[in-house]
Amino acid sequence: MVVKKKKTLTRLAQGRPPLATPSRSMTRKASRTLINKHHQLEKTRIRAIRIGDKETEAKITAELESLGGLDHYQKASLQGQSIDRGGDTSKVLMEWLPLDELKKQTQPLQMLEVGALSTRNACSTSKIFNVEHIDLNSQEPGIQQQDFMERPLPENGKGPFDIISLSLVLNFVPDALGRGAMLLRTLSFLRADTDTTITTEPLFPCLFVVLPRSCVDNSRYFTDDKFDELMAALCYTRVRSKKTQKLAYSLWRRVAGVVKEGLTFPKQEVNPGKTRNNFVMTLKGPKT
Template sequence: MVSKKPTRPKSLSSGRPPTVKSSRSMSRKASRTLINTHHQLDKQRRQAATKGDKGTEARITAEIEQLGGIDHYQKASLQGQSLDRGGDTSKVLLEWLPMADLKKHGQPLKMLEVGSLSTRNACSTSGVFDMQHIDLNSQEPGIKQQDFMDRPLPKDESETFDIISLSLVLNFVPEADGRGQMLLRTLSFLRKESDTPMGTAEDLFPSLFVVLPRSCVDNSRYFTDARFDELMTILGYARMKTKMTQKLAYSLWRRVGSTRTRLPSFTKKEINPGRTRNNFVMTLKGSAIRPA
């Protein structure tokens, strides 16, 4: 997707390969191999695009298409939720929430799930959320095909959410600044802190649920869990919950309603040198105006 404005971060679709339909089921080994191969090829494709090497970019894109494109990758990811990813990631969020209190509350929480793969995950079937699912390549009728970065801003508070889920989404955004811009944009879609108090549950909302590959925060040259805290503090989030598994890093962040009106830049800097480390990082350009 071509940006209309030079300063606008690339659409999420810039980090995702073309869609090729496939109905083939996969074994655990095949699913894991496809996911790993896709990530490697996608990284090489983005590097070629950054260098302006159109020939290499086209060749790698063709290789990704031969693997089945984003549709086949998403099918592998769905199987991976129960195989390689340790289960449905939204189950961790439910473990953190005071479910008994939320079920007693008359009105369900409004939740936006970005990068949704299924309408049947734990949060969707819990009975405590009024869900909206979006993804670049919808796999089900209940998932709206939409790029979060192109989603129209809320017209009023009725179109905001109590919680937003970014589960294994940020790592697919093609540029470091684009990841920061996505986090910044979530503030525009969350309700204000003082609205709709919920008793014992109010200490966790409005909030943002983030899941990243663990290697993004513990094996990067430029990014760590501590740096993630720094970035989220700049944005006005406070970490409420965290969990590390062998493959994933889970975190729940509450919007704390900072009065900051100017956002400082959050830049890329080498923290952990090493040949075996990856280059994942999130950055943020300074901004004079903070989202409402």
Template sequence: MTIKKRSRVTSLAAGRPPTARKPKSISRKATKALINAHHVLEKKKAQAIAKGDRAAEAAIESEIDALGGIEKYQLASLQGQRLDRGGDSSRVLMEWINPMDPTALYSKETRLKMLEVGALSTKNACSASGVFDVERIDLNSQSDGIIQQDFMKRPLPNDDSERFDIISLSLVLNFVPDALGRGAMLLRTLDFLKQPSMQYSSGLRNFFPSLFMVLPAPCVTNSRYMNESHLESIMNALGYMKVQSKITQRLVYYLWVRESGVQLPLKTFRKTELRSGRSRNNFTVVLPGSSG
């Protein structure tokens, strides 16, 4: 008697978004190569759009699709958040603020609001801390707890009830394909942060309102047009002051506290060579300045 093979049963998880499934492991080398390839292609795509070259734009879009699209990029980014790959970047933020006065930090009456731009997970350290009410947005949401939204097109807040105590830009600024767009993103963070004021208790005033920023380390340590002091000058011109920083082989972490308004007239920051050498990358931030 012939025994029929059982047909494979498809699990419920098969129909869920990619982040609901257990991610297939990607090697560190493959993860880095995939992320770098996406960054290069997105930059070329932005250049094609700026030139109005529809044929080039379509060709580049096909290359991005061939790599797996934004979904594969997000999978690589999530893979990079595994503990054995350096882990969740928001753990660094929590290490910085945990020594603060716990009475102020965990107060239900003064619950701190966070806007996480480019969110990939609803279970990171900030979400689990009990410190923040977190609103998460991403261009391509992979979870029910993340709103699909472009930060640059997010409606401006009407009042302080719609503003935030802290904004997280973890591995977001480097994904913006052009330097002028990065400057515009940093300027836009000011629209969504609360104003520096005496409303914060003494236990919170040194850390909020603030911007948590994470970048690949080479953006600052090996760029032809960017270094630590240049980045700090740009942030200072926007009214930010660096209160915490950490540099590892892979990433740089910053906590910038908003201490004042934009310095007017806003200083112009152009694409200027700061380091020479063929091995340098071209990451930078451009601010067009103002006439006052």
């Protein structure tokens, strides 16, 4: 028997979702090139904004537009989601949940899917969830065009959702502080009552996160331990975890506790190495 040697992922781009087989609209290579280029340009644009380099910012924005902007990027990502390539990440979440118990609920659970490309993924069609889909750029009438970071906070301070999905969204956010801020913000929309007994094993309220595997396995600044540490500071505990060759899936239950005012989580090198990437999520002060 020939044993296939597992490839070690060295670049963040290698961890992105499986891409399409050649199609009339976009070949596998073309969609991969587009996704990588988009991520690269976004990073450069954010750097330019940070240092006030208006000229570079305008140049990169124009370049992003010439590539077809977010819309084209999403179409490339959608190819990675298509069912025949097993790309729907929400299938893993469905495998993790006690579906029989959840089907007995009189009301469907409330789910917020941030960064939704389709309304037909496994969670959305399961009937277990009432899913609200949002994205920066809506690809379907059932997806509300909304920036999660600008979404109005619940009026009574009580989050309505049992579960939030951030599948391949945090790595889309171009800067470390923005990613941390997004994680922190999930708390405002999740139910705060952590002792609800929806399932025999306490799983809700929770956050489903999918990242390219190289974000936790090959970063100079971020590892699974760091992720646990950051999430613990945000009152989340890991209840499920799975890795495929390219992706790292995790489910985090919100636990009782108060997130410290002005909590910081700095960038620290934990895995030096020339071939590693710079992915990290950080928190800085009260405004993050």
